[in-house]
Amino acid sequence: MDKNDNVQAPPATGESSVADTQSTAAATSTPATALATPGFLQNVQQRLESMGDDLDLGALLAGSLPAEVVRRVNALRNIQVEHHKIEANFFEEVHALECRYLSKYKPLYEKRLNIVKGAYEPTDAEAKCAFDEDEADEEAKKAAEAGEKSDEKKKDEEKAVGIPEFWLQVFKNSDALSELIKEHDEPVLKHLIDVRLAMQDDAQYKGFTIEFEFTSNEYFSNTILTKSYELRTGPDETEPLSYEGPEIIKSKGCEIQWNKGKNITIKMVKKRQKHKSRGTIRVVTKEVQTESFFNFFTPPTVPEDADADLEDNEELQSLAADFEIGHMLRDSIVPKAVLYYTGEAGDEDDGEFDEDEDDEDDDDDDEDEDPEEDEDEGHHHHHHGGGKGGHHHGGGGGKHGPPGGSQGKPKGGKHGSAGGANGAGQQPECKQQ
Structure with a gap:
């Protein structure tokens, strides 16, 4: 039952x-x-x-x-469903409020982008942090004692444009994202100059999109890569009593237009194949998927078996991690990017990302011996480990809760307000998958 x-x-x-x-x-x-x-x-x-x-x-x-007590308990459960419906209305209003506030955040994020890419030089007044005056005075004294800057340091400062590798450093200072970044990802991520948010709020679709803007580079022709997340703000009709607030129910990446020979998400490996009857051996080259941050733009699909066991289902684990990273980018990393850059902020929900221990030895040998009939072997897909799928959001992403209500954060933890802006949207974007 x-x-x-x-x-x-x-x-x-x-x-x-x-x-x-x-x-x-x-x-x-x-x-x-x-x-x-x-x-x-x-x-x-x-x-x-x-x-x-x-x-x-x-x-x-x-x-x-007793039968009469059972009837009363059922009545209370129905009251709880009605409570959830009112709570859902509250979260819908919070989501709409966040969408309206994006216009207020937009000028701030545009100025941040211009400083990062070197299009705008902040004034002395803008560059002075009143809350760091004591520390700044101490640094000034040390600089005066050390005398003039060396010629080499002066040259380095003259060469620097904006804040080099800003977003790469932001990502590396996030425990969750740093796990996704491999050595071959870093040269590509050095071209990342902005990460911003767009919010959707209409009757048919509620959600958000994360936009990654890159400078022209040798790896792909896209200027903007996107990752979209769809939200469900109301209770699930099949399980209304399990409602815990808005949750991410689906994600969609985009197609990266890799330049020839520059796709870092795949590698070519040589396979030795032995013929069954003749015993002859031939070497074939196969394309296999490798671990990369850019697999983030090819998210896992929602499994058809909704009752699948999380621990035994890699798809569910990957999906849960994908949802969690989307939430973290939206609610923490994008709004507080500079604090991640300086190390003053960290992932709010590190507990959601458990470290996986792999007892198996890494096999770095690119040559394996396969039966000849395995020549058409499928690609290996990279999975992100993580928590439970169907990620819940308190207050539609903010630290909000209705009076006497749930903040809906058992799976998602704290949810800061989504401080993003759509920003410049003239550049060619990648196709949604």
């Missing part, structure tokens, strides 16, 4: 349904007298906890409570 189905009262047969841990007298009592049994409700709670995911709430209550 589904845990959200109405609970049916037991037939009035008077047979026992009380747990074995109760006394003999209580075990043979009727449901009406069971309520008066010392420790009865505590025992029911223990049974609820022990049953876990196998919980059959209807059978448990029907076998433990």
Whole structure:
């Protein structure tokens, strides 16, 4: 029985349904007298906890409570559903508010972009942090004592344009993103000059898009890469009582237009194949997928089996990690990029990214011996480890909660407001997958 189905009262047969841990007298009592049994409700709670995911709430209550109490419990559950509907309206209004505030953030993010890429030089007043005056004075004294700057340092400062490798450093200072960045990703990410947000809020679609802007480079022809996330703000109709706030339900990447020979998400490996009958050996070259940050733009798909076990399903684990990274970019990394750059901020929910221990030895040998019939072997797909799929957002991404309501953060932790702006959108973007 589904845990959200109405609970049916037991037939009035008077047979026992009380747990074995109760006394003999209580075990043979009727449901009406069971309520008066010392420790009865505590025992029911223990049974609820022990049953876990196998919980059959209807059978448990029907076998433990009088019919009139079961009816009242069902009425309370229906009230809870109505509460969730009102709560969903609250979150929808918060999401709409965040969308409106993007216009206020936009000038700030545009100025940040111009400083990073060297298109704007901040004034002395803009570059002075009043809250760091004591520290700045101390640095000035040290500089004066050291005398004039060396000629080499002066030359370096003259060469520097904007803030070189700003976003690469931001990503490397995030535990979650640094795990995705491989050595061959860094030369490409040095061309990343902006990461911004666009929010969608209409009757048919609610969500957000993360836009990654790159300077012209030798690796791909795209100027902007995108990653979109779709939100569900209301309860799931099939499980309304499990509602915990807005959640990401789907993500969509884009097609990267790699230049010939520059696709860092794949590598060519040589395979030795032995003919079954003749015993001859030939060497073939195959294309296999390798680990890369840019696999982020080819997200995993939602598995058809919604009841699949997370621990046994790599697709679910990859999907959960993808959703979590999208949330972190939206709510923390993009709004507080400079604090990640300086190391003053870190991932708010490091606990959501468990370290995986791999006991298997790494195999760096690119030559394997395969049976000849395996020549058309499929590509290997990179998976991101992570938590549970269907990522929940408190207050549609903000640290908000309705009066007396849930902030909806059991899987997603704290959710700062989404401070992004659409920014410049004239450049050619990559195609959505």
